[in-house]
Amino acid sequence: MSAGCHGAEGGETTLTEAAPHIALVGAPNSGKTSVFNGLTGLRAKTGNYPGVTVSRFVGTCRAGGRRFVVEDLPGTYGLEPVSPDExxxxxxxxGRIDGVDRPDALLAVVDATTLRRSLGFLAQLLARGLPTCVVVTFTDELARRQGRLDVDALGQALGVPVLPxxxxxxxxxxxxxxxxxxxRSWSVPxxxxxxxxxxxxxxxxxxxxxxxxxxxxRHRVTQRVDAVLLHPVWGTAVFFAVMAAFFQTVFTVAAPxxxxxxxxxxxxxxxxSDHVGNPWLAGLLGDALIGGVGSVLVFVPQIALLFLLLAxxxxxxxxxxxxxxxxxxxARFGLEGRAFVALLSxxxxxxxxxxxxxxxxxxxDRLATMMAAPLMTCSARLPVxxxxxxxxxxxxxxxxxxxAQGLVMFGLYLLGAVSxxxxxxxxxxxxxxHGEAVPFFMELPPYRLPAPRAVLVAMWSSARSFLRKCSTVIAATSIVLWLLLNLPVHSAAQMRAxxxxxxxxxxxxxYTVDHSYAAGLGRLAAPVFDPLGFDWRVNVGVLSAQAARETFVATIGQVAAAENPEHPTQALRDMTYSDGPHAGERVFVPATVAALLVWFVYALQCMATVAVLRRETGSWRWPAIAFTYLTTLAWLMAYLARTVTLLVSG
Known part of the structure; x- marks a missing residue:
């Protein structure tokens, strides 16, 4: 018997009679997605169900010489839905979704450690009459915690195939x-x-x-540790200590x-610079791609370490x-546990x-959480x-x-979360x-050593998304910025004059940068950003970050490389205002840096986020409100940060 799996390829997956449709169904965190990944080889097609914004995960699996379509349905605790996913x-x-066939068979995934709670849902599934195989996950965890389950006897009691x-x-x-x-030959109750x-x-x-x-x-060690970690006072103190150490590690370990x-x-x-004779090609390669994209890729170690520690x-x-x-x-802010999961994501x-x-x-609740989500500190802010x-x-x-660096980073994350x-x-x-919140249940897993492969896969998945953005959005933006920073072309005679x-x-x-189209754009925005202490180069960086926050680093990197190609970081420290009332003064003084940091805490500088808000809310009204209120808030809070820093520094 041959067996192998691969992901769906091409456009929308077409479910045909030649490829039976097998649906995985189960509660959230039941291990359903791990089973799906094991069957489809981590190469599944991702899209949306027709007419809705809920994600659809479909892959294919070859078993017995035949191709099967495997679909990972959104997690649900029962068949009385209370959310769009359910x-x-x-x-x-x-079978009520146009263009999506009803499953031919079901893989009902249940967690062995919470089997008692899963049986009511399982009874509802079996009552539907579809061929069903029960997949019992976390049996190793059940045995490790002195639990017991006879899988074969469970299959006899249910009347359907059961596999651990x-x-x-x-x-x-x-x-x-x-x-x-x-x-087709699965037994039925x-x-x-x-x-x-x-x-x-x-x-x-x-x-x-x-x-x-x-x-x-419940393990005795787990109970004793939880007595501290879940304590309202001691648990909170440990949480802040862990987070402070977390961010300091990001700085210290990743620095080399x-x-x-x-x-x-x-x-x-x-x-x-040494081997490309054409100055325009050398500039495009050296300044736009290597200087611009490279200045963002420098932060890959921090981002990879951040996600490694999170995993x-x-x-x-x-x-x-x-x-x-x-x-x-x-709960004090009127949010329930499901909202926390969204904000944590x-x-x-x-x-x-x-x-x-x-x-x-x-x-x-969905709308309130969506409007707050952009304030949570995402990985795109980390390079900045x-x-x-x-x-x-x-x-x-x-x-x-x-x-101190780790504490400042932690403070920025905390400021975003509280905001x-x-x-x-x-x-x-x-x-x-009005009305009462729907009850939310949250599993507290036992303490365990995570599987190294799972940790590395989680880290690589997040780092790969960042690298993909560098190769697309940031690369394209860097090239456009390089053109804006190098046009119009000035003659040698004009420069000598x-x-x-x-x-x-x-x-x-x-000279070219200071007389470029980008400089004109930055100076045009000066009335808006002068009160925050930004000069035209910072203005260009802030405006370019509307595409993606990381492009601020790429922009500043290009400007610094133009002024001191050998030591761009030192060029930033030494950068001075080229004109205006502060001409000759350093740009990146503490008050200006503080204003910039706070600006990036609040500003909605990600067009992909705006697009997703439009898709999830069904109109441009709420994305426009989000962009307006966050930009206004960013300016006010940045001005406040600059003012306070100036007062404190004397």
Missing amino acids: KIAVDVLD VVGHRGHGIARLREQIAEW AVAPPTDPGERDAWGRSVLAFAGYRPPE LQDAVETLFSWLAGLV LLEGVGYLARAAFLMDRVM SFACAIPGIMATRTLPSAK YVLLIGLLVDPSARVGPFG ALLAAWAFKKIGDR DGVDTADRTAVSA
Whole structure:
């Protein structure tokens, strides 16, 4: 029997009779996605269901010499939907979505450690009459925590095939493929499970008893650690200490790698300068691509380390505890646990955070959370923060046991999170929400050593998204900026008339930049940004960041490279105003850097986020409101930060 899997290719996946449609259905965090990844080989097609914004994940699997379409349905706790995601899952099962065939068979994924809670949902699925195979996940976890389950007896009690699978380790996937190949001969219950809730509970108890089920025990070490980590006072103190150490690690450990990457790009720029004779081609390669994109790629070590640490904290089980602590805080702002999950997703990127609001039952809750999500500090801000904090804080400065740079970074993340909560609270008040929140259940996993492969895959997935953006959006923006910074072309005679030594390449570059279209654009925006202490070069960087925040670093990198190609970082430190009332004064003084940092905390500088807001809300009204209120807030808070810094510094 042959078996193999691959992802769907091409455009929209077409479900045909030649490829039976197998749907994975189960509760969130049941291990369903790990099973799906094991079957499809992590190469699944991602899109949207017709007419809605809920994501669709479809892949293919070959089993028994035949191709099967495998679909990972949105997680749901039951067949009485309370959110858009859950409604889509039920509609797919009922065949109510145009262009999407009803599944031919189901893989019902249940967590062995919470099997008692899963049986009611499983009874609803079996009552639908579709061929069903039950996939029991986390059986290794159940055994490790002194639980017990006879999988074969469970299959006898249910009357359908039951297989144990440890998805993240790939155990049981081969047997599951073999079972999929025999889907037409799957057994069915002799008697359908009861539909009455009370009778269903009695049915579930009898099934568990027949299967010899014993739920997992709480580990004593876990209980003792949780007594501290979940304590309102001590747990909060540990949370802040962990986060401070987290961000300091991002600076300290990644610094040598960052220096090595920066040295590499400086060497590449030198090669271009020495071996490319055409000055325009040399500028395009050396300044736009190597100088612009390279100045952003320098921060790949920090971003990779950030996501590595996040994956470790999640794998160990600490992030769930942090979520529990923060859920108490969020309740004071009228937000429920599902909103926390959406906002937590926004730390990687606001786009998945906004999309995660589909799990919220209330439309007003979804809107309030979407309008707050861009304030959560996404990975796109990290290169900007690292650059500016490096200009503001001495690397050797410390506050007690913590480095000052890490504490400033943590403070920026905290400022964004608190501002997001306040924004959500304000939009909830404006929406005049009434009624009680739907109960939210959150699993606290046991402490465990995460699988190295899972951690590395999570880190690489996030870093790959950043690299993809560098190769597309940031590269294109850098080329456009380079053209704006080098046009119009000035003759040697004109430059000599203005006192420029045309034999000095650096002087020519500085003159060209100062008289470029970009300079004109930056000076045009001066009335808006002068109160914040920005000069025209900073203005151009801020405006270019509307495409993507990281392009601010690329823009400033190009300007610095033009002024001092050998030491661009020192060029930033020494950069002075070229004209105006502050001519000759340093640009990146503490007050200006503080204003810039706060600007990037609040400003909505990501057109992809605006586009997703438009898609999720169904109109341009709310993206326009989000852009307006966040830009206004960014200007006011940046002005306040500059004013306070000037007062403190005397």
